[in-house]
């Protein structure tokens with residue numbers, strides 16, 4: 001028996017990752033499918049997010065992000081498949097949802113309440129409420145308790161909504177577009193205060209966003225949803241390590257592209273740039289070609305432009 005129960009399945013150059021196998025996943029979906037009348041909002045989504053991660057759920061409009069998050073917190077029921085939170089099936093046991101806080105796209109605040117009244121409301125509804133944490137956060141943010149929610153700026157409202165969610169002391173915090181409608185400074189402030197809360201509470205966070213650059217440097221796990229399907233799920237550092245941008249003569253681009261999975265391929269008359277997935281089994285480079293690392297944004301955009309390309313974990317083998 002090895003101490004690390006993760007079994008690495010690298011070796012064939014496919015660049016696919018083994019899923020970590022320690023403890024129950026914070027969030028796990030199996031064949032998750034949701035159909036609204038004629039629309040398949042989500043199709044056969046299987047993924048697993050380890051506990052303690054900060055997960056970026058990205059995808060274009062209509063990709064199924066909100067549907068996935070609503071299924072994960074039991075607000076809607078799947079057409080097929082299932083979701084588990086810390087090993088407990090969502091929808092069958094209240095225990096799963098007691099550990100979850102959900103921040104919906106339209107922030108769940110009451111404009112007519114003062115901030116203090118909002119805290120009292122949160123306290124009343126949540127047995128695990130941490131009032132000291134809520135008040136400390138709001139004091140640090142200089143948000144007055146006697147101000148009506150409707151009179152706060154958009155950024156302050158987002159901070160109050162985040163504070164209410166964090167004060168529930170969830171093990172899993174799920175947020176649907178928490179940065180939508182915020183200016184760049186407010187987006188940065190909300191992410192910074194989210195990271196402070198994560199450092200303090202060690203909760204797992206899943207947040208959706210359109211703006212990948214907002215998530216870069218703060219999230220450590222990436223899920224890309226596209227057209228209702230999971231295209232990418234994995235540790236961001238591992239994903240970045242496993243992808244390279246290759247540049248070289250267009251004349252030998254076909255030969256290079258045949259060697260490894262190409263996620264994006266852009267060519268001019270003389271030059272070619274290939275974003276590829278490499279792996280330990282990948283062949284060494286042709287000296288006429290140069291390679292560089294990719295940014296998270298480049299990686300996400302490349303996959304979104306190639307809906308048929310995937311980078312998903314293989315099943316982890318435990319106990320061997």
Ligand SMILES: Nc1ncnc2c1ncn2[C@@H]1O[C@H](COP(=O)(O)OP(=O)(O)OP(=O)(O)O)[C@@H](O)[C@H]1O
Nearest residue numbers: 036039040041059060061062063064065066067068
């Ligand atoms: N209640 C509903 N009834 C019918 N169709 C729906 C419903 N909710 C979502 N859909 C459809 O399901 C698909 C996925 O929608 P969803 O809102 O989950 O995507 P999204 O990635 O969150 O999009 P956005 O980034 O625009 O918020 C879309 O085609 C949408 O029109």
